[in-house]
Amino acid sequence: MTTPVTPETYRLVVVSAGVSDPSSTRLLADRATQRAVAILESRGHTVTVTAIDLRELLPELPQALSSQLMGPRFTKAIEHLQAADGIIAAAPVYKAAASGLFSSFFQVLDNDLLIGKPVILAATAGTARHALVVDEEMRSLFAYLRALPVPTGLFASTEDWTDKALGTRIDRAATELAILVESGFARKVRDDSWARYQHTYGSAGGTELDIDLDSDMMRLATGGSLRDAAADPFDLRDS
């Protein structure tokens, strides 16, 4: 990478669904995060990191799932994600899928919270037979959210922890994340194309509060009609 034109401050957010302590899932996420921070700092940027341990959100999960009622920790986590320039998302694999805690967390987020944000996807498992969970399952979840997972997915089963190749893949993913963060892709999408994504009032973590008064629905709300008389060639009222 070349020297950046202007040093920026970037916010990275780590989301880990590991439940043991210490957790290998958290460890994998942290290694990727440290590499990404080092790369961005080496290029003159300042990086702040916030870690969201999903285990701590467990008590608030039932209400988030049942009534879309976000407790204080959920709300805080959403604020951090909303402001994030890059995300490192890591899950343990249970029964051939990212853990329920991980999936549930991302399922209750607003559809437009993570648009365009670069994400390192990472998973840990006890066996290499789960290796495709990152690319086949987690990647589609983030595609739905219109996030931008980096090309390299990280997966570590028991044997990978002693394999140098994991370090190489972590470097690769971290570099990809750093380049995408530095490109300002998510910010540019937000500036230039935000209206082309579907939003609902109060979505994007409560930040989507603009109301367009110049829409078909708003015209209908104010006594107008959806019918276009001119579109009917036999309707003479407007001719």
Place this chain on the structure above:
Amino acid sequence: MQFGIMSVSDITRDPVTGYTPSEAERIDAIRQIAVKAEEVGLDVFAIGEHHNPPFFSSSPTTLLAHIGALTERLILTTSTTLITTNDPVRIAEEYAMLQHLTKGRMDLMLGRGNTAPVYPWFGQDIRQGLPLALENYNLLHRLWREDVVDWEGNFRGPLQGFTSTPRPLDDVPPFVWHGSIRTPEIAEQAAYYGNGYFANNIFWPKEHYKRLIDFYRRRFEAHGHGAQKEAIVGLGGQAFIAKSSQDARDQFRPYFNEAPVYGNGPRMEDFEEMTPLSVGSPQEVIDKTLTFREAFGDYQRQLFLVDHAGLPLNVVLEQLELLGGEVVPVLRKELDAKREPGTAEAPTHAALVKAKYGDAEPRQPRPNANRGDNVTGGSPYQDSESSVAAYPSM
């Protein structure tokens, strides 16, 4: 300021006794609940509309007309009337009839309904829910204000020379609240017409409701109906009251834990912390309810949900005693004392008549002789100008 109760009309198993009331029992109970509401000094009774079990209230105007006959003062309303799956022509007719029978002691709240399968039962599609609601109200608004309506829209057959009968009592349309908790277009429609805006104020933190209420107030002013503080706002709320807060928690917890919608989710204490729910002594309920005014400004109507989640009739009636006896009198006094001058009065038929006619006699439409149709001869009523020439008969 008006205080009252709103019922969803759910027939829910009592989680403490395991008993599920029959439809007959629950319908009989709601009559007693409404009568009790008047007896303890409340102003408003609202009933929901649903078309699927476990709810009983498919026909709100029938129920409300009956309650109207059992009561003297109570204002009867809905929470909500489905503006999507009902034909607006039928809403115009049924609620005008209710208005006559109750001598104006009614209004109605419009809502969309969020149960997808219900829509096709009435020939509609939930994906069109919002335009359906907006267009249907546009028509309803005219049906109550114009003797003869020509109309064409997307969701029902066109009308030519249609007169909705009976005309509203005193030719003053029923007051309308638009209920919404997430749709700016509904708030805009309420503001455009100068109607009321109602937030159910049940499931979420108050900041969530505040955004749309503030938007409605700004748009009410922008559309020229008066200052923001003159906009007409109604709020829901949920309370369970007992002499002591510990009793209230102990009694309500099993019902909370299994309540439809939020049951089996949050802890009751967390839900109280995050939402407008209050479970406690009369003073605690008063204190929490007073925070609504701080968040949303002076408002005109407060409705509490008290008869849901399988609470047995005797408990609901006790709740009403406490609400009407100990909570509402204090709220009335406190809120009146705090009320900013120049805010709107709560809507009543008498006030609307006064606003329209001053001291003059209200119009009492008298139809012309039956012409066998609704189309020829201009106005169907004796006192209005004919836009079409009426030829003298032989």
